[in-house]
Amino acid sequence: MADDDRDTPDHSVSRRAFLKGGALATGAIGSTLLPETAEAQLPIATEPDPRRSVVEMTVNGVAYRKEIPNRTTLLQFLREHLALTGAKMGCDRAQCGACTVIVNGRNVYSCTTLAVEATGAEVLTIEGLATGDALHPIQQAFIQHTGFQCGFCTSGQIMTTKAFLDRVPHPTEDEARRALSGNLCRCAAYKRILESVMTASRLMQA
Amino acid sequence: MAQQQGARNLTVVGTASPPIDAVERVTGQAKYVGDIELPGMLVAKVLRARHAHARIVSLDTSRAEALPGVKAVITHKDAPKVPIWGNRTYALNEQVRFAGEAVAAVAAVDEETAEKALRLIDVKYEVLKFVLDPEEAVKPGAPQLFPDGNLEGQPRVLTRGDVERAFAECDRVIERVYHCPTMWSGGMEPRVAIAQWEGNKLTLWASTQAPCRVQTNLTGQFNLADSQVRVIASYVGGGFGTKSAAHVDETIAALLARKARRPVKLQYSREEEILDSNTRFETRVYVKIGVKRDMTLHAMDVKAYINQGAYHVRLGGLGNQATHIYKTPHLRTVQYRVHTNLPNTGPTRGVGDPQETFAIDSAMDEIANEMGWDPVEFRLKNVKRNGDPIARGGTGPEDGRLVTQVTDRCIEEGAARIGWARRNAAPGAGQTGPKARGIGVAVTERGNGGGLAGATVTVNLDGSVVVFYASTDIGTHSRTTLSMIAAETIGVALASVRAVAGDTEVAPYDGGSYGNRVLYSTGRAVDAAARDCREQIFATAAPMLKASAADLELRDGVVRVKADASRSLPLRELMQRRGRSVVGDGNVAQSQAEVNVERAAGAHFVEVEVDRETGKIRILRYISAHDVGQPINRTVVENQIEGGTIQGLALTQAEEMRFDPRDGRCLNANFLDLKPPTMLDFDARVIEPIVVDNVGEQGPYGAKGLGENPCHPGMAAVANAVYNASGIRLRRVPFTRADVLRALAEQRTGVSRTA
Ligand code: FES
Ligand code: FES
Numbered sequence: 001m002a003d004d005d006r007d008t009p010d011h012s013v014s015r016r017a018f019l020k021g022g023a024l025a026t027g028a029i030g031s032t033l034l035p036e037t038a039e040a041q042l043p044i045a046t047e048p049d050p051r052r053s054v055v056e057m058t059v060n061g062v063a064y065r066k067e068i069p070n071r072t073t074l075l076q077f078l079r080e081h082l083a084l085t086g087a088k089m090g091c092d093r094a095q096c097g098a099c100t101v102i103v104n105g106r107n108v109y110s111c112t113t114l115a116v117e118a119t120g121a122e123v124l125t126i127e128g129l130a131t132g133d134a135l136h137p138i139q140q141a142f143i144q145h146t147g148f149q150c151g152f153c154t155s156g157q158i159m160t161t162k163a164f165l166d167r168v169p170h171p172t173e174d175e176a177r178r179a180l181s182g183n184l185c186r187c188a189a190y191k192r193i194l195e196s197v198m199t200a201s202r203l204m205q206a
Numbered sequence: 207m208a209q210q211q212g213a214r215n216l217t218v219v220g221t222a223s224p225p226i227d228a229v230e231r232v233t234g235q236a237k238y239v240g241d242i243e244l245p246g247m248l249v250a251k252v253l254r255a256r257h258a259h260a261r262i263v264s265l266d267t268s269r270a271e272a273l274p275g276v277k278a279v280i281t282h283k284d285a286p287k288v289p290i291w292g293n294r295t296y297a298l299n300e301q302v303r304f305a306g307e308a309v310a311a312v313a314a315v316d317e318e319t320a321e322k323a324l325r326l327i328d329v330k331y332e333v334l335k336f337v338l339d340p341e342e343a344v345k346p347g348a349p350q351l352f353p354d355g356n357l358e359g360q361p362r363v364l365t366r367g368d369v370e371r372a373f374a375e376c377d378r379v380i381e382r383v384y385h386c387p388t389m390w391s392g393g394m395e396p397r398v399a400i401a402q403w404e405g406n407k408l409t410l411w412a413s414t415q416a417p418c419r420v421q422t423n424l425t426g427q428f429n430l431a432d433s434q435v436r437v438i439a440s441y442v443g444g445g446f447g448t449k450s451a452a453h454v455d456e457t458i459a460a461l462l463a464r465k466a467r468r469p470v471k472l473q474y475s476r477e478e479e480i481l482d483s484n485t486r487f488e489t490r491v492y493v494k495i496g497v498k499r500d501m502t503l504h505a506m507d508v509k510a511y512i513n514q515g516a517y518h519v520r521l522g523g524l525g526n527q528a529t530h531i532y533k534t535p536h537l538r539t540v541q542y543r544v545h546t547n548l549p550n551t552g553p554t555r556g557v558g559d560p561q562e563t564f565a566i567d568s569a570m571d572e573i574a575n576e577m578g579w580d581p582v583e584f585r586l587k588n589v590k591r592n593g594d595p596i597a598r599g600g601t602g603p604e605d606g607r608l609v610t611q612v613t614d615r616c617i618e619e620g621a622a623r624i625g626w627a628r629r630n631a632a633p634g635a636g637q638t639g640p641k642a643r644g645i646g647v648a649v650t651e652r653g654n655g656g657g658l659a660g661a662t663v664t665v666n667l668d669g670s671v672v673v674f675y676a677s678t679d680i681g682t683h684s685r686t687t688l689s690m691i692a693a694e695t696i697g698v699a700l701a702s703v704r705a706v707a708g709d710t711e712v713a714p715y716d717g718g719s720y721g722n723r724v725l726y727s728t729g730r731a732v733d734a735a736a737r738d739c740r741e742q743i744f745a746t747a748a749p750m751l752k753a754s755a756a757d758l759e760l761r762d763g764v765v766r767v768k769a770d771a772s773r774s775l776p777l778r779e780l781m782q783r784r785g786r787s788v789v790g791d792g793n794v795a796q797s798q799a800e801v802n803v804e805r806a807a808g809a810h811f812v813e814v815e816v817d818r819e820t821g822k823i824r825i826l827r828y829i830s831a832h833d834v835g836q837p838i839n840r841t842v843v844e845n846q847i848e849g850g851t852i853q854g855l856a857l858t859q860a861e862e863m864r865f866d867p868r869d870g871r872c873l874n875a876n877f878l879d880l881k882p883p884t885m886l887d888f889d890a891r892v893i894e895p896i897v898v899d900n901v902g903e904q905g906p907y908g909a910k911g912l913g914e915n916p917c918h919p920g921m922a923a924v925a926n927a928v929y930n931a932s933g934i935r936l937r938r939v940p941f942t943r944a945d946v947l948r949a950l951a952e953q954r955t956g957v958s959r960t961a
Contacts (some may be wrong), residue, residue, distance in 0.1 A: 069318070080243075083243070084234075085234070085237070085240075085241035086233070086234020088240070088394075088395070088443070089396070089473070090396070090476065091877050092476060093476070093876065093877075093878075095476070095876060095878050096394065125234070126233060126234035127234050135229070135233070139232040142232045143224050143229070143232055144224070146224055146225060146228070146683075146842075146845055148681075149444070149682070149683070149845060150393060150394065150395070150441075150442065150444040151231035151232075151236055151441065151681070152238065152393070152394040152395045152443030152444060153394050154231055154232060158232060173891070177885045177889075178886065180885050181884045184394065184884060185394070186882060187393075187394070187444055187681050187849045188848070188849040188850075189848070189849055190848075190885045190888075191848050191891060192845060192848070194885065194890065194891070
């Protein structure tokens, strides 16, 4: 029995493929006129390319203006265009929190936010948390309690904590556990992460 | 322990210093492999088969190759006919053996182009019959994965005494079967590899626990010398065994980079990581256990089917728990290692020990309860104690004697802490409301990893110290603990030590970070290298201080004459006068037989609440008592115990990889459906680590390895506690609410619905 797999490279429709389909659909008229050429191969557009947009946003206090493919996620934008690699890709589908950054004061999964959605926004990443060499109290608390093992989830944990404590400065432990429950830690340093959050809340009041 | 530490005059070892790389980790500056960008780097993507078992009839890549922006396409025709190290797969195979197996890969200028190219590859398959169940796979007529059959090698057999005769002598014999399905075991960071060729020199950045094993694999794949392959794994986002051996992705990245003549990054998606890493293997363990009326464990017969999946890293299976924990005069263990059309498996945290502990320590509990014995008393009566015989060869005759063994003390301290006497004297009885509480125990142990270990320590001209080692810091904080050993041995403050981890080009060969070995074995190499440094420093200092080297000591960064502290020289000044760096060399080769006599024990006690109406099992309190020998860093020890305990608990509630019986495809290759625990799933605050006071003999400063052990007892401890609470016995993980409710219904009606 022969089977033809040509159009099904992957055995499930990934969120990525879904997003990409959406992004392409918005520029459907344009893209049918364009040759089947990779974006990176295109000459600098003389006519506007409907598959690309200009995004403007402030990241860690610095204003950026860049033309990017529409399909670029905020996580990709930060990591690949701005070389801010503190936010990590753990699942790329809003299931782990490793990619958490703060957009206009709210913690978001940057893997499932398009960069174009964040146009005009104030974005804060782990790289923008410390002031010079002075660590933010949350970072100090995570060190004090060793609120991590491998550290891959840590930027996300810290950014969620930041947005949370800004909203709820004196949380109970159970409120903190709920707030952090969207950030997986596979090393399961949860006891220490919770201690770090509670200590950070105290340090931030001091 | 504080006393002991004082008596041994330790100043760095035994403290709770924060990790030396903590600032990098909390500021996002730590560079993991995926964070690395090289000029001109291409993006790689892998085409994966949807069939569980098939032969590739034809592969046409011409349309993909013609797509602008595509720089290389590879298939099994490009893959060297050299198996991946420790495995029997090639980088790409002509025969597909699991749904999700790689069949081709492309490197392109960007992700979108690479994805588009995958869709242009035309593969025709001859679909073959598949088999997923390990016991079905060894029956005649089962679909065959390999020409020599589905059974890998001979069954592994161990016999001690005369099992058949012994069962006849027993007062009670029970037979049970315990089942653990294939389970996800990966870390937060999905697999990723970057390959770069400069002429015939390959540099490969990989998220691996064992850079030297990856290097060995690549030298074999490309027929290169060790000097031509450099593997770097600086920061690794967790591995838990899935990254403890070479894997196909590293070779695929290197093949693409060589063909494209540009650097290539191959970043697995989460789905790919779940399907194609080396995950926890399925086990079905048949246990027959017999006791005598005087509470002695007389005979045990263990038959285990290990479902290795399509490919398997051949690095251990089961056998430790049945063989080493209890004095069992008559013992037989038989292991069948079977290939089926499920994804790759390999050694993951504890290898087969968690699965085997589930079987052995559940069976111990079952027979104790049937005899009306106190399960703790029964264990203490039969557990191996210090000085008892042990098989040095792991599975051979018991030709050695245990040293520094404290299994009994782990049990006693854990029992005291949880208040063992409070448990239900009559399991399952006496509690009328919907919620029933109970307490359970499980015991485990494991040897420390030996093998070749190497490290280099240098003392710079300003007196600062660098430790170089080729194993990695996967989250166990080995950078910190190894630096603490160097600081203690040389006699300097921890703040002046830095560690360079996971680079095969700057450090000598070292096995890797797995199997409770990096602290124990690499730690000994670091200690040896640091001693070498100290001797060279004393040789330099002796003429300067007009003393013999033997009369000198080095503490807090100052060399002194022991008898006359006024004659001293700060290390910094000494090094400047010396004008040459000190390079200390540390290599130790320890056979597994040598290290097997020294083992690390643990006992877990858990109090649960079983909700008879909803089937929910709640963990109320969890005591994890462990022997780690001398703790090098107390925080690191407790962090490992707490995290490992939760990983063990996770196996009781989720993480089963489910497969569609109709096509063999994984149904839940994502975090939403696999459900690794969040902060809400287990309340980590109820976990209390106990570090049992002990000092080992062989490890650095008497330390023992710990990483694996806390993951072992969770399944058995919870099953035993659920029995104590409710009288139902769970023999398959995960323990779903449906399982609990079904067992409760059977208990009420006396009718079993399971075969
Ligand atoms: S990477 Fe965004 S939630 Fe996992
Ligand atoms: S520290 Fe490793 S995933 Fe959280």
